[in-house]
Amino acid sequence: MYLYTLVMKTVISSEDKTRLDFKELKSYGGLFKNLSLRDVMVRYKQTWIGFGWSIFRPLINIIIFSGLALLVDKSKSAGEQFITVSAGVIFWQLISTAIADVSNALSNNTNLLTKVYFPKLLLPLSSILVCIIDFAISFSLFLILFFVFKGLPTWTFLFMPLVLIYGLLFAFGFGLFFATSSVKYRDVKFILPFLLQLLFYVTPVFISTTYFMNLAIPEFIKTIYQINPLVQIINAFKWCLFGSFEGFQLNYFLISIAITLLTLWGSVRYFLKVENTFADFI
Amino acid sequence: MTSDIAIKVENISKRYQLTQNIGGGYDSLLGSTFRGLKRTFSAKNASQQKEEFWALQDLNFEVKRGDRIGIIGHNGAGKSTLLKILSRIVKPSSGRITYEGRLASLLEVGTGFHGDLTGRENIYLNGSILGMTKQEIDSKFDEIVAFSEVEQFLDTPVKRYSSGMYVRLAFSVAAHLDPDILIVDEVLAVGDAAFQKKSIGKMEASSQNDGKTILFVSHNIGQISAFCNKGILLKQGRIIQEGALGGIINTYFGTDTxxxxxxxxxxxxxxxxxxxxxxxxxxxxxxxxxxxxxxxxxxxxxxxxxxxxxxxxxxxxxxxxxxxxxxxxxxxxxxxxxxxxxxxxxxxxxxxxxxxxxxxxxxxxxxxxxxxxxxxxxxxxxxxxxxxxxxxxxxxxxxxxxxxxxxxxxxxxx
CATH class of the missing domain: 2.70.50.60 (abc- transporter (atp binding component) like domain)
Structure with a gap:
């Protein structure tokens, strides 16, 4: 029993929001849960194999790209190549679908932007759960495969949760920038798939960093390659599984973390700045 | 102690720039870059190219707790813009609004309904979008279902519903909202007449029993005069009359050019x-x-x-x-x-x-x-x-x- 009813006071003004209102976000927890569940329930509705797709999609990529990797990089055995490429592809699937889903979260929900108020950050946030569930399914199958081929992973496996959080933070920050700009500029919808395709090839998803570093290309390209957060994140993921961090250099790793945090901070600020104008542009 | 003012609107204005393709258009990244460049090189024309449109100009009013205000005006008078600002969907260009308590706005029914989800799932989704907590929806669930008359199809995806059933379900969720301030746009104009009447009756009852504050926009003056106790008449983004409904309705019809x-x-x-x-x-x-x-x-x-x-x-x-x-x-x-x-x-x-x-x-x-x-x-x-x-x-x-x-x-x- 409450003796006093708490009366909430709200002020609407023309000022921009500059700071995340965590208290408000928290009070919308129920909506966050329902939006996340909606995305999960809807993704494989009316599909024949349902969540089987979260295994089937990466599986096809694994088969194609382990074959390609074998052709390109002959330094590893077929089994070795298969398990490394699997790890890369499964993790890439998580990161790239998270980026894509986050970036579409606003333009796919235009009626929610124009008809009702809630902290709009919930839309991109809630679109991530479905990616994590997809990943959990394909990753658990991968782990079985891993035990068969390699036995138990090394102690570095304990860092897996941290690496996943790092990866998702990057995906969210990167995707959020595209989500925000896509409200005003539709071009973004065409740029992102292309960009993701490109990133697939210049990150160690199936072509290893060692192989890339040995290519006869200018040094500065290799530096750019190394400070790309995605390269570091994927290598960190592989490090958790296999115990060796390809081409690890502390300064590059720290730079990539800095870039990730900066992207996240910038995107959230950009988002908050224009959040209240979405309805004017849709 | 709380004051008896539920909503206080001070100097609210909303400006649109007509060059920005409001409503219909997406800007292209390249297009706006070019414009930006052009602007840098020919700064003198910049202000002339923009055409401004004031959807609302300097609105001031107060709504007392328990009032039911009908907002009246012809198309383009600024009714929707006002509702959107009050609902925090668009931001005012200047001014300030303060309100106390929980505010829910119904600018359409069934916001966020997803065709692939079942009626049951949509009740929870839509309810939480409209601002209800899980406990509230749980406790009102049976009531909502009974009200909507679609019990049989509760576990069918709503895309298979007839349009009448769809609207009834959407309406039912909305009719069971229980905020301190309720903003209703012309949503009540959908669905079949008998059901409309039932929903309005439900809202009316809850507003009169609990002293809920309601802002209501409708083209149906009859509905407004039956439901509201005060009115605000808007014309070209300004308030031209507020207060007793009778006088406002007369002005509304009289000044109509x-x-x-x-x-x-x-x-x-x-x-x-x-x-x-x-x-x-x-x-x-x-x-x-x-x-x-x-x-x-x-x-x-x-x-x-x-x-x-x-x-x-x-x-x-x-x-x-x-x-x-x-x-x-x-x-x-x-x-x-x-x-x-x-x-x-x-x-x-x-x-x-x-x-x-x-x-x-x-x-x-x-x-x-x-x-x-x-x-x-x-x-x-x-x-x-x-x-x-x-x-x-x-x-x-x-x-x-x-x-x-x-x-x-x-x-x-x-």
Whole structure:
């Protein structure tokens, strides 16, 4: 029993929001849960194999790209190549679908932007759960495969949760920038798939960093390659599984973390700045 | 202690820049970059290129707790913009609004409904979008379901619902909202009439029992006068009158210049399957007019264009009085009338000696009964009928009703 009813006071003004209102976000927890569940329930509705797709999609990529990797990089055995490429592809699937889903979260929900108020950050946030569930399914199958081929992973496996959080933070920050700009500029919808395709090839998803570093290309390209957060994140993921961090250099790793945090901070600020104008542009 | 002011609006203005393609357009990244470059090099033109439009200008008002305010105004008066600002969907350009308590806005019913989800899932999703907590939805779930009359189909995806069922379910969730302040746009104008009445009744009951504050926008003045106790009249983004409803309704109809015409031409949009192209009000000499003698026939010439055929289309014309109470409706099915073309010209003649001297509005609608409205033009023109010497002439100033009842028979019985 409450003796006093708490009366909430709200002020609407023309000022921009500059700071995340965590208290408000928290009070919308129920909506966050329902939006996340909606995305999960809807993704494989009316599909024949349902969540089987979260295994089937990466599986096809694994088969194609382990074959390609074998052709390109002959330094590893077929089994070795298969398990490394699997790890890369499964993790890439998580990161790239998270980026894509986050970036579409606003333009796919235009009626929610124009008809009702809630902290709009919930839309991109809630679109991530479905990616994590997809990943959990394909990753658990991968782990079985891993035990068969390699036995138990090394102690570095304990860092897996941290690496996943790092990866998702990057995906969210990167995707959020595209989500925000896509409200005003539709071009973004065409740029992102292309960009993701490109990133697939210049990150160690199936072509290893060692192989890339040995290519006869200018040094500065290799530096750019190394400070790309995605390269570091994927290598960190592989490090958790296999115990060796390809081409690890502390300064590059720290730079990539800095870039990730900066992207996240910038995107959230950009988002908050224009959040209240979405309805004017849709 | 809380004050008795629920909403306080201070100096609210909203400006749109017309060059920004509001509403329809997405900007292109390249386009805006070019414009940006152009602006840097020719700074002097920058201000001239922008055209400003003030949707709202310097609004000030207070709403007391428990008030039910009807917001009245013609299209473009700024009603929707005001509701959107109050609902925190768009930001004001300047000014400040403070309100106390939980506010829920219903700018449409079924916001966030997902066709692939079942009725049950959508109740939870829609409820939480409208601001209900899980516990609230849990506790009202059975009530919502019973109210919607779709129990049987609760576990069917809503995309398989008939449009009537869909709207009923959406409505039911909305009708069970329980905020301190409720903002309602014309959403109540959908669904079948019986159900509409039930939903309005439900909202009315909860507002009167709990002293809920309500802001209500409708084109239906009758609905507003039945539901609200105060009004705000907007015109071109400004408040021109507020307070008692009666006076506001009079001003609303009196200052109406947009309704002076007797010919209405509409552009058709691609998404409309059927549309009304032109409506003319004519007298027996085929002259456009809006003034008629009581012993003169009124002709409405209606031109309709069909883009894609739909079955069971009716044209309805109905007449309303000043209070928006409907007096009569006349309708005709038109599907078999098109012949080989896609356009149709209809003429409706109302007999002379039918309506008494008064002012009337009429509405022309194209619809499929109980399914959808294809095109509609509401409360078009003020048709004035003057008395050209009827039996009622001598009672001028006394309300004699709306109709001459010529068919009524008087007999002397012995």
């Amino acid at each position: 947009a309704k002076e015409k007797a010919e209405f031409i509409y552009e058709h949009t691609a998404e409309k399957t059927y549309c009304i192209e032109r409506i003319r009000v004519l007298n027996t000499q085929n002259v456009l007019t809006k003034n008629f003698a009581h012993n003169e026939s009124i002709r409405l010439a209606i031109d309709i264009k069909r883009q894609r055929p739909v079955s069971d289309v009716l044209v309805s014309v109905f007449f309303n009085d000043m209070l928006d109470k409907r007096l009569f409706t006349t309708q005709i099915p038109i599907n078999d009338k098109f012949g080989n073309t896609d356009s149709l010209s209809l003429q409706l003649t109302l007999p002379s000696h039918l309506l008494t001297a008064n002012t009337y509005f009429f509405t022309v609608a194209l619809h499929v009964p109980n399914v959808q409205v294809l095109d509609e033009h509401r409360n078009l023109s003020t048709l004035s009928i003057f008395d050209n010497g009827s039996d009622y002439y001598k009672y001028q100033g006394i309300d004699m009703g709306y109709f001459f009842m010529d068919q009524a028979q008087w007999e002397v019985k012995h």
